[in-house]
Amino acid sequence: MLKLTKTETQYLNPLRTIPKLHNQHCHHKTQKKQIMKLTGNMDQFGTTGLFLTAIFSPCCFPLFAFAASALGLGSFELFGGWTMWIFQAMVLISVGGLYISYRKHRCMYPLMVAIPSGILIFYGYHFNDSEYWIYLLYAGMFGLLMATIWNYKLNKRHQTCDTCSTYNGSTVELKSTITCPNCGHKKDEMMPTDACVYFYECEQCKTRLKPLPGDCCVYCSYGTVKCPPMQAGVSKKIC
Structure with a gap:
């Protein structure tokens, strides 16, 4: 009796390879959806991290001292000397996430709010030497919050329709x-x-x-x- 190798068997019966190809396609499709979901939530991650950094650093952000006190943190600095570096990184993540979302739904309004807000934060921290620099940071933070909420609503509407x-x-x-x-x-x-x-x-x-x-x-x-x-x-x- 003639015995065929595994390769020869698949060649003679190509239908045997279809389930494998189908599984690979489904796997790639699932990975793509996961990546899209991750990048679509970048702005939410950045803005949430922005406010959490401020809440856990009441000495740097007195406006959020009441929230820190409610959590029993007092004047505890969670991030120490890294606070402002983490804060600025979260600003960049938030603005970057909003730009990625813009590429998807093509509505510039959240991005038009986010970019000036980010500039306001960096200007207030690096270039403003007056005693009011912290208020520029607060204004930028709430600007990013507004842009993120706006973007969330746009993404939600966009995801309900594949051809919208x-x-x-x-x-x-x-x-x-x-x-x-x-x-x-x-x-x-x-x-x-x-x-x-x-x-x-x-x-x-x-x-x-x-x-x-x-x-x-x-x-x-x-x-x-x-x-x-x-x-x-x-x-x-x-x-």
Whole structure:
């Protein structure tokens, strides 16, 4: 009886390798989701660490002394001479996390709050010699807190829809099904957020579609979902 090696058996029966490939694909997909979740929470980690550092360092941040007292810490300095280094690192992590989130949902508003807040903190600590430098740090801290909360809400809305994005501060649907008025052919398309589609060619009958009078683009005329500017309530002059 002819005996086959393991490699020859897999070659003759390639279906045996499919479960292994499927498991590898699922593993990579799970890893990707975990990485996305981790990077998506960076700003929350940074901002939380920022406030915890301040609470556990009441001598450096008198405003939070009441919280330290409530925890029974008194004037205890948890991080010692490393307090401000850790504090600044948390600021960078928070701003970096907000930038990563911006790359995902494309809403700049939280980042526009976070960057000046971070600059305010570093300016107050390194370049301001007046007695009011601590207030600049407080202002920056609460600015980062506001940006983080704002970003959390945007991420939560964005995660509920795989084909959604943020346009002009509003969550919009990018998937639209265009129906050709000539032959009735339907096709799902992803709408761009940085341009308006004025002409569209039906892939079946090759009819060249253009917007109906009063509409700004072919999606508003023949699509199941209007274009992002119209969804966001922006004037159609944008197109």
